Amino acid sequence: MSRAADSAVLAERYGPVRRVPSRRLRTVLISLALVAALGLGIWVAVEGPSSLPESKDVGYDIVSDSEASVDFEVTKEFDSTARCLVQVLDDSYAVVGATTVTLGPHTGDDVSERTQSFTADLRTERRGVTGVVESCWTVEA
Structure with a gap:
């Protein structure tokens, strides 16, 4: 063959x-x-x-079984609008309260002024043990 x-x-x-x-x-x-x-x-x-906005948890205050406040800082561009999801968690890390905070444009001259401090007051289903910023994102205008 x-x-x-x-x-x-x-x-x-x-x-x-x-x-x-x-x-x-x-x-x-x-x-x-x-x-x-x-x-x-x-x-x-x-x-x-x-x-992208960056967040930093600063502190929290568990006011009562149904109220809490979360202090946080957000660094973002001056002319952008951001939203942050703020949560209160219980001792098993379950979300017992949440809110979305909208952070509008702000003025400033220096890069260090891009960071702003905020406090979010939340209602909770039951007593929480900690408060955190879960995430932040830029909102399209």
Whole structure:
């Protein structure tokens, strides 16, 4: 049997032979993927964190079985509006009270003035043991 006949029999039995990309093509594709990943990483490092508000829990006060207040700070851009989800938790970390606080644009001249302090008063279903800011996000205008 000739070599061509052997190839035809094998192709009929197992399907056509797969072509493997050349070493040069693989190198080019990997290089492009690395450049794209590096570009994405730089974009996230430069643009990402500055546009997202950051929160910091400062303190809380459990006023009664049905009331609490949470003190927190938010750092955001001067002209942006943010919303923060503030929660009161019980000793099993169940949410017993929650509210969403909207923080509008504010004025300032210095980067240090991007941080503002807030207090959220909440009603609770039962006595809580701690108050936290769960998350903050930017609201599209």
